[in-house]
Amino acid sequence: MQYFKKIRYYIDKSLARSFIYVVYLLALIVCFVVACITAMDIYFGDGELRNFSQIFLDYFFAAIRGEGENINSTFINILINTLIMLTGLFVSSIVIGILVNSIAESIDNVRSGKSFIDEKNHQLILGWSNGISLVFREFLLANSNNKDSNIVFLDEINPVEANEKIMTMFPNKEDYQKIIPKQGRISDRKYLEMVNVDQARSILINHDDDMESIKAIAAIVNNPERKKDKYNIVSKMNIKENYELAKIIGGEETKVLFFGDMLARVGAQSCLQSGLANVYLDLVNFDGDEIYFHKEDSLVGKTYEEAILSYETSSIIGIEREGDVLINPKREKIKTDDSLIAISMDDDTVIKDGVENVLVDQKKIVKTAPSKNKVDTIYIFGYCEGDLSKLEVICSHLINYLDDGSKIFLVNDNKDSANIESKINPAKDIQISFIEGNCRSREFLEQMDIESGDKLLILSSFNGSNDINKCDAQTLFTLINLRDIEKKENKNFVLTTELINSHNAEIFASNSDDDYLYSEDIVQSMLVQIAENPFLSIFFDNLASPEGSEIYFKSITEYVDVSEPIDFYTICQSASFKGETAIGYQTSEREDLKTLNAGVNINPLKSKKRLYNPDDKLIVFADD
Structure with missing residues (x-):
């Protein structure tokens, strides 16, 4: 009995292993059965012992085919042929079962998001949080001109369930097919390798748990088999101490936003100026005008003010120089390696399309004293x-x-x-x-x-x-x-x-x-904007800081005479005289103020003349 238990244990152990072990065990069983049939043929039938090997091979291949070799109707031959056909049926059913299970397992691996992806230059999102639909949406908008760019998402959520949620978020087939969900822990290098982390264009860590996000950063940047080039990692932290730790671990390869600090600074500015929250939202999302960095060799040697008037459909708001961001740099001249910071509809719309020899209506420009201090x-x-x-x-x-x-x-x-x-x-x-x-x-x-x-x-x-x-x-x-x-x-x-x-x-x-x-x-x-352009991390940090130029809403009557329609070129020129950069306006019409964008219009067409209301506000970058 003990001997049979050992055989049973050996068979079970072999079946639990890989496909090769199953084939090996199956071959042994077939050889044993065929050897028995050969012995029966030699002892009871017409076979001869000296032809054992030949008889064995004949029966072996017959068993593989599942059909008998001898048409003699004696009892022993009928028994032998029956055993051969049963052996063949057994072998074929096992093989078919193995193949079906292997195919089913492969399909299950694909559906469960455990298969390797062969994507390159993709956006990689690690973690499913409350704002995931917005992240997907922003990435889709950012890459609307790039049909080959896909979004790969990794989290422990079931991919079938994730796919159903994604299809609910984005019913358009072209959108949801660009999002590839995968299942696995975001800090496990096995799963990071599965989503081809080294080939990702950007990595956005979007987990609600700060420590899991920090471990994911460490798993990527400290991997002994990591790529030589730098990663482009973006993440957010909810707790100040974790924010400092994430910056230390991620180093130069990781841009980290502290959720509370960033929102506190934005909130402080927004409560003082009605409509400012909408300007922030307009600048940071891809639904409308966004911020782009653009080189324009023809403007080298020109002043910042001249650069502003050189663009009709884009608004120049600053200069990127040697990794530093200068917002509203006033009378700074454009240097050879400088990039202009522009608000525009898309990256391919930042075009030097300003009206040649702009005739600014100097008579419409007014010079008023700064507003008096106000107690709030x-x-x-x-x-x-x-x-x-x-x-x-x-x-x-x-x-x-x-x-x-x-x-x-x-x-x-x-x-x-x-x-x-x-x-x-x-x-x-x-x-x-x-x-x-x-x-x-x-x-x-x-x-x-x-x-x-x-x-x-x-x-x-x-x-x-x-x-x-x-x-x-x-x-x-x-x-x-x-x-x-x-x-x-x-x-x-x-x-x-x-x-x-x-x-x-x-x-x-x-x-x-x-x-x-x-x-x-x-x-x-x-986070998505920084993933697309890491330099924007410095820009957003400067934007929400009280130092340097910030966004202000000022009475339009401090800049121009609004008794007649006027173009935005003239308004931009008037703002430049005050050392400011005009980027838009806010209407004072009550119906506009009730809308979700609070009547805010960013990056208007500069040549279009408009009749402004004296209560309208001009949106500018200014020092105070």
Whole structure:
């Protein structure tokens, strides 16, 4: 009995191994059966012992074919032929079964995303997060002119399920067929090799877990068998400490965005200027005009102002020089290796198509004194759950923009907010006060003495890991109450609301001209933009910084006479005289302000004349 157990164990072990072991075991079984049949033929039939090898080979090939060799009708020959046919049937069924299983396994590997991809110059996305649909969409828009470029996505989600979700997101066959889902852990080098990481044009790490993203960065850059050329890796971090660690591990090959810090800086600027959040979203996504770097040899030696007027359908906003980004460099001259930074519809639309010998209407240009200092009162409702650092960053940035006498009120239920003023210690005469209370309580909000013209910023409690829709629901609860209080008390608040999911803004849209700061949209779009052009990392960092030139909304009457239609060339020239760069305008029509883009128009056609309203705003890059 023990001997048969050993044989059974050997057979089971062989079957559990590869296809070669199964064939080897099958050959042994066939040889044993054929040897027995040969012995039967020699002992009972007409066979002779001296012809054993020949008889064995005849029966062996007969068994492979599944048909007998002798048509003699004696009992022994009938038995032998029956055994040969049964052996052949057994062999063929096993072989067919193995082939069918191998094919099924291969199909299953392909469907389950475990097969190697032979893509080159593809965009590689590691991780499935809440903003994945936006990332897919931005990559598809960015490569709409490149039909051969595909998007490869790696995550532990089942690829069949992922494919169904992708087809729901993008019903167009041309779109969803460009997205190739694969299954595996993003920090496992086996799976990174499967998605051909070394041949990827860019690698965007989009995982919700910071540590998993950091391990993925380490798995790529520290791989002993990695490629010699540098990777183009982009990632985001939700926690400050992880952001610093990711930068150390990734080095020069990795561009890392800190979710909270970046949004805090954008939020600080957006609450002071209605419509600025829409400008940011326009600049960072591929739906409309985007930012491109462009070399133009014919402008070498020309001034920055001359370069601005050389483009009809694009807006020049700066210069890239030796890896540094200069936004609104005023009277700087273009050098040989400089690249112009342009806002344009696409990379192939950045064309020097300005009107020859532009005749700027100098009589329409007005010279006005800078606006007087204005005292602002700002209420900041809420905070990032479990972390006050974002609130601190917003306050520290606001101080750089506010004039003496301004006030900042922090409204939330976290008593530690009272310590923020002492941590920041503002040099200006700006008061930072804490009001403790529940932002979602209607009774509490009604007791607050908010006046018309006060600026209100409602922050999301999203910290990168908690539920997005729940956070947005809490934020919108505060917004709806404040809107109702504003209406009943006949006041006019300047409201800016941070929402993670932009669809929630569309659901709760109202007739008011509120601003929305779409945090997830801005961050995800920035990641895709940087993946397409790593230099944009420096640009976006400068854009959200209080140092240097930033985006401002200024009265158009400070630049030109608007009593008659005027072209944008003249407006650009007037802005240049003030050391500024004009990039668009915001209409004051109330119906336009109610739209989701808040009446913002970026990169208008410069030769087209338009009759502006005295209350319209000019959007410029300026120092203050």
